[in-house]
Amino acid sequence: MGNHEMDSLDSLFSLRGRRGLVTGASSGLGVECAKALAMAGADVALVARRKDRVTQIAAELAKTHGIKAIGIGADVTRERDLDRVMAETSAALGDVDILVNNAGVSPTGRAENFKREAWDEAIAVNLTAPMMLAQRVARRLIETGQPGRIINMVSIYASVASSVYRLSAYAATKAALANLTRQLAVEWAGYGILVNAIAPGWIPTEATEGGIAKGANKERMEAFTPMKRLGLPHEIRGAVIFLASAASSYVTGSVISVDGGYQAW
Numbered sequence: 093m094g095n096h097e098m099d100s101l102d103s104l105f106s107l108r109g110r111r112g113l114v115t116g117a118s119s120g121l122g123v124e125c126a127k128a129l130a131m132a133g134a135d136v137a138l139v140a141r142r143k144d145r146v147t148q149i150a151a152e153l154a155k156t157h158g159i160k161a162i163g164i165g166a167d168v169t170r171e172r173d174l175d176r177v178m179a180e181t182s183a184a185l186g187d188v189d190i191l192v193n194n195a196g197v198s199p200t201g202r203a204e205n206f207k208r209e210a211w212d213e214a215i216a217v218n219l220t221a222p223m224m225l226a227q228r229v230a231r232r233l234i235e236t237g238q239p240g241r242i243i244n245m246v247s248i249y250a251s252v253a254s255s256v257y258r259l260s261a262y263a264a265t266k267a268a269l270a271n272l273t274r275q276l277a278v279e280w281a282g283y284g285i286l287v288n289a290i291a292p293g294w295i296p297t298e299a300t301e302g303g304i305a306k307g308a309n310k311e312r313m314e315a316f317t318p319m320k321r322l323g324l325p326h327e328i329r330g331a332v333i334f335l336a337s338a339a340s341s342y343v344t345g346s347v348i349s350v351d352g353g354y355q356a357w
C-alpha cells in the first residue's frame with residue numbers, strides 16, 4: 093500500500109466498495125458494528141436468529157447510508173446455516189472482505205453449579221462459530237487472492253476475571269477467542285488478512301439490561317472504571333471502522349480495549 097492511499101481522511105477510513113458481514117446484528121453492539129461499516133460506505137450483511145429484526149435494520153441502513161444491506165436469519169452454531177450465510181451474502185453483495193464476529197452469549201451462574209448446557213452453548217456461540225465463519229471467509233479470500241479483515245468481539249473478561257459477575261464460561265470463551273485472534277493473525281498475515289479483536293467494557297445492551305447492568309452491580313462497574321461511567325453502544329463504532337479500514341493497515345493480532353480504562357489498572 094503506497095502513501096498515496098493514506099493522504100486524505102477518506103482514503104484512511106472509507107470502506108466504499110467493501111463487503112461486511114456482522115453476526116449478532118439484531119441488537120446491541122452488533123447493530124452498531126453494522127452501522128459503522130455502513131456509515132463508512134461498505135455494503136453489509138446482518139446475521140442473527142431474529143430474521144425480522146436484521147431485515148428491518150438492514151433496510152434502515154440501506155436507506156440512510158445509500159449502501160446495499162441484507163438481513164439473514166441464521167443460528168451461527170449450525171454449520172448449514174453458516175454455509176447459507178456465505179452463499180446468500182456472496183449472491184447479494186459479493187464476497188465478504190470484512191467479517192465481524194460479534195454474536196455472543198453471557199450466561200451467569202456459580203462456577204460450582206454451572207450447567208453443562210450453558211457452558212456448551214457459550215463455547216459454540218462465542219468460540220466455535222467465530223472460527224467456523226473466519227475459516228469460510230479466509231478460505232475464499234485466499235482462493236481469490238484478496239485481502240480482508242476479521243474483527244472478533246471479545247471483552248475485558250478475555251484478560252481479567254470478574255468480581256462483579258459469575259461468568260466462568262464467558263471468561264473462558266472470550267480469552268480463547270482473544271488468543272485465537274492472535275493465532276489467525278499469524279497464520280493469515282501472509283495473505284493480507286488482518287485479524288484483530290475489540291474488548292469492550294460494560295456497555296448497556298439487551299444482554300446486560302436484564303438486571304446485571306442495574307443497581308449495585310452497575311455502581312460497582314462504574315467504580316472500577318477510571319472514566320466512572322459505563323460505555324454507550326455507539327462508542328464501539330470508531331474501533332470497528334479503524335480495524336476495517338486502511339487506517340489499520342499495519343495492525344494485526346491486536347486486542348483494542350474500548351472500556352473507559354477498565355484494564356489500565
Ligand SMILES: NC(=O)c1ccc[n+]([C@@H]2O[C@H](COP(=O)([O-])OP(=O)(O)OC[C@H]3O[C@@H](n4cnc5c(N)ncnc54)[C@H](OP(=O)(O)O)[C@@H]3O)[C@@H](O)[C@H]2O)c1
Pocket residue numbers: 115116117118119120121122139140141142143166167168169194195196197198217245246247248291292293294295296297298299300
Ligand atoms: N454489552 C457489553 O457490555 C459487552 C461487553 C463486552 C463484550 N460484549 C460482546 O459484544 C457482543 C454483543 O453483545 P451485546 O451486548 O450487544 O449483546 P446482545 O444485545 O445480547 O446481542 C447478542 C447478539 O448475538 C446474537 N446471537 C446470540 N446467539 C446467537 C446464535 N446462536 N446465532 C446467531 N446470533 C446469535 C443475538 O441475536 P438473536 O438473538 O437474534 O440470534 C444478538 O444479536 C457479544 O459477543 C458480547 O460478549 C458486550
